[in-house]
Amino acid sequence: MSNTNDFNTMGRIISGIFFTFIFAISGYSLSLVPVFDRIGPLANAILLAIIYRQIFGYPELFRKGIAFSSKYLLRFAIILYGLKLNIEVIFEDGIGLLAKGFVTIAVAILLTLLLAKLFKADSEISLLLGIGTGVCGAAAIAAAAPIIKSKDEDTAISVGIIALVGTIFSIIYALILPFLPISDTQYGVWAGLSLHELAHVALAAEPAGEEALALALLAKLGRVLLLVPLCLILIFWVKNRNVTRSEERTNITFPWFLLGFVAMSVFGSYVLGNHVSVTIEVMDGISFITTFILTSAMVGLGLNVSLKDVKEKALRPLLAMLISSVVISLLMYWIAGV
Template identity: 45%
Template sequence: MNEGKVRSYPSPQRAETCPLLLGVIFTLVVATLGNALSHLPVLDRVGAMLTSILLAVLYRNTVGYPEGLKDGIRFAGQKVLRFAIVLYGFKLNIQVIIHKGASLLLYDAQSIALSIAVTMLIAHIIGAERRLSLLLGIGTGVCGAAAIAAAAPVLEAEEEETAIGVGIVALVGTIFALAYAFLRSRLPLSPVEYGVLSGISLHRDSPCCRRSLPRRAGCPGGSASGKLGRVFLMVPLVFTIAIANRKRGGSQMRGNVPFPWFLAGFIATSLIGTYFPIPKDLLNLISTGASFLLASAMVGLGLNVHLANLRERALKPMAAMLTASVVLSLASYFTITH
């Protein structure tokens, strides 16, 4: 009776697509949970991204790595990550940077150079991992997690390295942001000077600026403008690293150094967001989406973190970054007051 009937089988393409999609959905679900938990006391200080990474690390080291979803998780940690960086470009208002002039960009460039130089110097002295330390130096000097996410593919960083770097930079950034908020009324600085100080030395907003957007002047005296300048300089910095590594043939990396084409998308979205009449509500929605996708990508990376390796790998680079953060804060303060 069944003669003439052809039994259908799932195509290989469909079979491959299913775990890929489920893996991406898994990272989105964890990121959603991390975002929800980040509104709780204490966790509201560290933010959704770090909370999502912590959930991913906790899952990996208790339940285990979901091998069946590996393709989708890796897709989130690589492709979704790059797409989030492209969307992140909408946060960058180039017109604000042009209006503030070259002097602010010079301060920002000095902050980036100092952060990377001090981090790498201390890392060399204490024997910290070079690549993880460099990621932390870039994150400290530029704009935290987004800068690490942009630089990691160029440096051919391991997924565990990237996740550890993002977690450390988010944690240390939170500590310094709270310290800045505590010291604000105790420092002999005007609101404008304090804004410039936080803008050129903090990679994360202090609590008084937590809800500020690139097009708002809600932070005192140009804090947002200072951060915009550092985000702007992330593009030439990462391109420079990519070109330098390609010329060296990846001698100190693992071989094929990818060119960061996603940064071209970042530049394009920056130009679109700056010069095209896009409604503010839509820009805010895109900004929120970019942050959520970045958190989802960090979940994909965080699932590769082994707690057994964390102490050995993280402590020395973190010490180098903490030293660089203190030096940057002090140098920025004396630059502004003298």
């Protein structure tokens, strides 16, 4: 009987994982369609998952597999995300950009939270949006969410907002590029210091040329590197907050997947990066797998979104995040042009 139950449980987990894969594939397919190609597969997959939930309800049959994707595949994707980060290049050429990236993160989080308090917005969503805006979008939100004990619904809403707003900003950047009184390299630094996702930075900086794109990605990866110390600060903050609120005391477990993130960063920087036989195609393949797994994991979060409360919960944090994004854009434009 026990073996039968274990077999049934494993079957439900596997079928649930495949269920999220179907949405991820659909998100990639939708990203080939004009307009939706600007949003990206991750946001498309979450959008499809949210629509499915509103029409058909939560797929209870696949709950265990979906939960597995949301928890474990998500952490695995973040670990693989570390391969995108070349530590050696950052320390050789990007120390100044690293310091400027710290400014971006500090302003994004503090200003978003300040505005959220002023607008009486949902503090948890606002914090996730501030972290996503300051660091690296969905990956940063996914890393921070378990530390602050974020609800799946709030995490999914935050990821969706980041993807949408970041896409709009990157398109605006590309459109105004010909009219800006700064050099292409300065433009690249500006994009890397101010835009939300790594993909948004690439989208905005590519029209400015290879050198601008390289600087943009370097500036952005410096912000990604700061994700680890930021998460450690969050752990310290959450523990102290729980001490002062005895009714909310919980054990904050260390996010061990961040050590995997660091390990993959070191491995990618000093092993794969110096190995001639590792081709660009191989790295592109790893990048695709990472994004696909992250997309599949986010589907589970999207399926937990009920639109009944979204309007009330999301609009004010969105406004706070929009204002913060504009302020960061203007501030980093000035810094990049100095």
